[in-house]
Amino acid sequence: MTTSAPAGSLLAARDLQKTYGPTKALDNAAFSIHPGEVVAVMGPSGSGKSTLLHCLAGIVTPDAGSITYNGRELTAMNDSERSALRRSEFGFVFQFGQLVPELTCVENVALPLRLNGTPRKEAERTALTWMQRLEVDDVRGKRPGEVSGGQGQRVAVARALVTGPRVVFADEPTGALDSLNGERVMELLTEAARSANAAVVLVTHEARVAAYSDREIVVRDGKARDMERVV
Amino acid sequence: MSIGHTLLGLLESGPRHGYDLKRAFDEKFGHDRPLHYGQVYSTMSRLLKNGLVEVDGIEAGGGPERKRYAITEAGVTDVAQWLATPEKPEPYLQSTLYTKVVLALLTERDAADILDTQRSEHLRSMRILTDRKRKGDLADQLICDHALFHLEADLRWLELTAARLDKLREAVAR
Numbered sequence: 001m002t003t004s005a006p007a008g009s010l011l012a013a014r015d016l017q018k019t020y021g022p023t024k025a026l027d028n029a030a031f032s033i034h035p036g037e038v039v040a041v042m043g044p045s046g047s048g049k050s051t052l053l054h055c056l057a058g059i060v061t062p063d064a065g066s067i068t069y070n071g072r073e074l075t076a077m078n079d080s081e082r083s084a085l086r087r088s089e090f091g092f093v094f095q096f097g098q099l100v101p102e103l104t105c106v107e108n109v110a111l112p113l114r115l116n117g118t119p120r121k122e123a124e125r126t127a128l129t130w131m132q133r134l135e136v137d138d139v140r141g142k143r144p145g146e147v148s149g150g151q152g153q154r155v156a157v158a159r160a161l162v163t164g165p166r167v168v169f170a171d172e173p174t175g176a177l178d179s180l181n182g183e184r185v186m187e188l189l190t191e192a193a194r195s196a197n198a199a200v201v202l203v204t205h206e207a208r209v210a211a212y213s214d215r216e217i218v219v220r221d222g223k224a225r226d227m228e229r230v231v
Numbered sequence: 232m233s234i235g236h237t238l239l240g241l242l243e244s245g246p247r248h249g250y251d252l253k254r255a256f257d258e259k260f261g262h263d264r265p266l267h268y269g270q271v272y273s274t275m276s277r278l279l280k281n282g283l284v285e286v287d288g289i290e291a292g293g294g295p296e297r298k299r300y301a302i303t304e305a306g307v308t309d310v311a312q313w314l315a316t317p318e319k320p321e322p323y324l325q326s327t328l329y330t331k332v333v334l335a336l337l338t339e340r341d342a343a344d345i346l347d348t349q350r351s352e353h354l355r356s357m358r359i360l361t362d363r364k365r366k367g368d369l370a371d372q373l374i375c376d377h378a379l380f381h382l383e384a385d386l387r388w389l390e391l392t393a394a395r396l397d398k399l400r401e402a403v404a405r
Binding site (some may be wrong): 187 | 309343347351360361365379390393
């Protein structure tokens, strides 16, 4: 077994194994992504694509295998090192339920900066810049329950990008949106990520969403197939 | 759909007479358009000329329908290449794709591989259209959307087929 990551990759995984009870969620899965690249992770429900994303993001520890981020072995880090990495280097967008309902939208976007110790005013100033880029600065003072699904998801994207992450993990980011709103979210997410040279790991089952990626990985029965390398 | 490749694929499981080939084709792929005998024999003589099949025996009584054909090694390679090459996205692609998937199952090749390769080809077209849409005006966006929805329909069919491969494998083995 070799643990070397593909040349130039920012995040790479090899021989990943993860079992939940009798189910093999990941079975020798491999993955790699370069800075500024958008990679779609596709596959049927239950194929292991979300497990792959959670392992890559350091949320779930694989049973075996290697994950290298920027030359560092993720599986060798302790919990607090991994949390620090997630807070400072990674951004997350999920399908729903990710905004804190008691906070205003700008406070939600500023939250990751506040958790990293940035003073409130400065954090909210940076948050507002991202909200402008995501075209949701007009809802800055509203609470998540008072904005539309599309606006809420763009607020979530702004929050994922506010710390200047090097990798954004997006798990079905448009799953709860209609196609017009979903496409706008994808346009803004990929544009913002590319201009910041951030990599995006995009889990989706929708081809129209995957069409915003540079290439796709197909996960089936826990095995990941890089389509660029086989076609 | 390539009738030549389909007949070749059907020969992989063992030598057959022209008549058997027509019957197998009609049963599996010719639901609304059965093959004419003439098509079978002209196709077989072309395949014979190109060295993709050989005559394995001729039954007494003569006539073209009594020839038994066997696939050659070059023929097997030709089928494998055809199956591995994704189809250009176009309307009514599913009949060719369906044929490829069934032939892959019949010849114990990886049918999921064919679907993965085709998905990749479709996504390649969708990326080009998405990029054009992003840079274009409203007219461009609407034109690209139309094409994107059609490609998406193909892909939905493809995903559904991928999810039903085990059932299809059982059905074609009968």
